[in-house]
Amino acid sequence: MTELTLVQAVNRGLAEAMRQDPDVLLLGEDIGTNGGVFRATEGLQKEFGAERVIDTPLSECGIVGTAIGMALYGLKPVAEIQFLDFIYPAFDQIVSELSKFRYRSGGQYPCHVVVRAPYGGGIRGGLYHSQSTEAFFCHTAGLKVVIPSTPADAKGLLLTAIHDEDPVMFLEPKRIYRSITGEVPDGDYRIPFGKARVAREGTDLTLVAYGAMMVPTLAAAERLAQDGLQAEVLDLRTLVPLDEATLLASVEKTGRLVIVHEAARTAGFGAEIAAIVAEKALYSLKAPIVRVTGYDTPFPYALEHLYLPSEERIVEAARGVGRTG
């Protein structure tokens, strides 16, 4: 075990995978000499060489398109997109190509690329360094969507992603890249996809979150406990595949559900969670489902602290739900 930040855990995960398998290689902008703008790939070019940690021209479309070709040929590329906000030039490659290769070829061409991208707000990054657009990828059949929230999960989920057989969008909550540390196992270990983490057990209501939102959500749960409300907190870890069983079991136990995400509310992933609970656990509910989310605006710069769900907003929503019914 080693005490690491989340971004260090990503780095160790990449290094572990590259040591195990010469087919694993990285490509992206500024990832080699510079070690990545967030230092996620620091030291890796030195250890594995420029043939495996490839600095590319500035083209997300080129990065993902090239990674797809490498994967079709049998390598295991991990592509870094510098910010999720800049992924759109590669959107066609991801949505029209990467996600559909296995399907459209009748299973002849699996296409295993991991696309890593830091996402989310809270770093004074404005419109184009803050967005949380995971729902686009969840809505595209054929992509797995993974969002870690702890250093140990970051490494364990990343190793699972790199050894998976399907395309994986690995979205890293950059707001907590360095603000949290945790014990991370050494060597190889895998955290399975589709298994949510019960971050806190409780009986009175369920709080569901993922990524950077786990921090204010857990803080809110502690505040609620002082009021005598015991919140169960679920960290989804993977949105696709989604662990419906853990979600439904928790809601059936508590009868109350608050969903937290920093993405805009309309058609955000919270809508999917709410719909699943409404379809499958409606009669367990003692109160309406509530979403605490970003607003339906582009991501604001100066007032981001008001845009992002905070401990206070989550507590307020949970108290409202806790009083109902």
Next chain:
Amino acid sequence: MVLARALDERCLSLQRQGRIGFYVPLEGQEAAQVGCALALDPKDWIFPAYRELGVALARGVTLPELLDQFIGNSGDRLKGRQMPNHYGYRAQNFVVASSPLGTQIPQAVGAALAARRRGDPIVTVAFFGDGSTSTNDFHAGLNFAGVFRSPTIFFCQNNQWAISMPRSRQTMSATLAEKADAYGFRGVVVDGTDLGQVYRTVTEARTRALAGDGPTLIEAQVYRFGPHSTSDDPKRYRSDPEVAEWRRRDPLLRTKEHLMTAGDWTEAKDTALWTEVRGRIAEAWKAAEATSPLPPTSFLDDVFSTPTPQLENQRRELDDLLARKVIHE
């Protein structure tokens, strides 16, 4: 080339009869496609667009494989997932095509870099048309290929029309091949109706790529004699005299004349070849049409290596609707 032309004719007629849903003809581009394919090694990887029938046939993709795909029956290697012409066959190193234009170009670069990393002495070839030279992916792909000197051949069939947009509307460049200059590698224009010229050009490009001398952009100048697809009416945007002018350079006629002059090809042999080819197509079509349809829930397969619980649930829903005859196969 004769097989490609004859199959093209047959498929256009099958589409008009409603027996296949859609078709993209290649008529006019046979010499470019076959000349290129014959210059390659079977281990080279093809990244086609959706008009590469001549390449597929030259690579050894069979009539049953193609016709089953056009119908989308249980024999279709792609399991009915795609429209006609959007096929791919791993055994022939013919990567599965898609409809978005140009996306295969950076992919071909990636596969070439992967092959080089593995030490495999192969090239990859991206096929695309004049319209695709305007896409993001063309720029990204050629730029990456230049920077990484990937063993890739970019084979552009400039058939003069991107649906209704003439070549002059795509770029102010005098040729498409000269775009390679900006990426730091070689660009060549060839007469795509001349089988031998195409073959020699691709052979040279392949040799250079394998020797580490970098990629080549080849602009094969051809003409699409027919519509863009069976949903298109070219009379809306181009003139009959223009088509007639190009038809004088029909690659099949040119090749036949060449073989009659230079070899021992005769009209009798030519007629016999056409008869034989049409017979093979008719026979293959009969078999394809008699092949059973796909199992109804097979469209739920191959989204992932193993289905998610959500997909499993959706399969149970569909099975139930079928079993209770709410909906029908």
